[in-house]
Amino acid sequence: MAQQSRRLLQLGVLLFLAALLIGLAIPALAVPRLGVAAHLNGVIGALFLVALGLLWPQLRLGPAALHVAFWLAPYSFFVATLMPLLGGLWRAGGAMLPIAAGTARGTAFQEGVIATGLVTAAVAVIALCVLLVLGLRGRAGQP
Numbered sequence: 001m002a003q004q005s006r007r008l009l010q011l012g013v014l015l016f017l018a019a020l021l022i023g024l025a026i027p028a029l030a031v032p033r034l035g036v037a038a039h040l041n042g043v044i045g046a047l048f049l050v051a052l053g054l055l056w057p058q059l060r061l062g063p064a065a066l067h068v069a070f071w072l073a074p075y076s077f078f079v080a081t082l083m084p085l086l087g088g089l090w091r092a093g094g095a096m097l098p099i100a101a102g103t104a105r106g107t108a109f110q111e112g113v114i115a116t117g118l119v120t121a122a123v124a125v126i127a128l129c130v131l132l133v134l135g136l137r138g139r140a141g142q143p
Helices: 002-028 032-058 063-090 108-135
Strands: none
């Protein structure tokens, strides 16, 4: 459990660094507003991963649930950062991110990749939050 906690902290700092670098690249993207969306998703996801790494020892879940929660966390936040970045690079994403992408529309493949990534990231983060709520139930100090 301590190793998973430390790994979540490491992944959070890595995602924060990636988000900072994305922020520097915003002007170079075909759709800069999608770059801003990727940057913000990365910063918020990084903060959540760091907070989760600190919270991890408090969770009371079985080994299988902890394993699932551990992998849902980085998947959801890294993918949620990557999809708007891909949209910004491809000049795509208008189907799923119409406010940020505006009229930008990519090929069916590009839009499909972005949509699949965003939907699976959303499902993953919701499942993660359900597991976290279950893992934090009860009183502090109870086994």
